[in-house]
Amino acid sequence: MAGCVFCGIVAGAAAFRVVDSPDGVAFLDVRPVFKGHLLVVPRTHVETLGELPEAALPGYFRLVRRLALAVEAGLGAGGTFVAMNNRVSQSVPHLHTHVVPRTKGDGLRGFFWPRTRYASDEEAGSYADRIAAALKD
Template sequence: MFCGVVAGGVPAFRVADTPDGVAFLDIRPVFKGHVLVVPRPHVDDLPGLPGELLPGFFALVRRLAAAVPDALGAQGTFVAMNNVVSQSVPHLHAHVVPRTKGDGLRGFFWPRTRYADDAEATGYAERIAAVLAGG
């Protein structure tokens, strides 16, 4: 599924598309603006990520961790990655979740929500992409 997003055959609300990876909105976000970051080549999990791809991939994750609060007025982010257990899609992906003090997220219980429609999701994706682009 994520390989299809990277290739462009599976629709997604893209936030970033770089040589190091692709970032797009999670369709079942913990909080609206929850972004998934995947490496461009298919890699099952973090232990399988070739060392030469590590710097670029994590630089993209770091950029998203900075952009999401600026774009959405959040106070910070929660950045997480599952490897095999609880990994619903067998393609390495980092979660970048907007956080605000008192938002109700506790531990590793991740309640999920949905966007009202594609227009709302597009708006979130565009706001994050604009901050990434420096605007």
């Protein structure tokens, strides 16, 4: 869809990609809750989960699951926070799932948390590479 940032990334715009598959594309959030925070988007433009075709659900959520495991393994995280908004608080109107690395005592409470930035493109790239390397087939 013209003007959609995530459709642009799916089409090849610059992003720190972790995976690009028929089921979706995953890339680092440019304003992560914690470093290694991923966004997973379906290849087709849909705004909400309710608009995602039923046939796409198994592959999309299989990809989200694989990425949650890869974030833990690749970053040594104690777990992950996996979430999605539908319209309200959805900063980009393209369905996306957040996969956020967690560690015990990381300070995350409820749904209000500060955002951070990567120190450099090299640091961001290293996070994307580590998670991609931990993907399990």
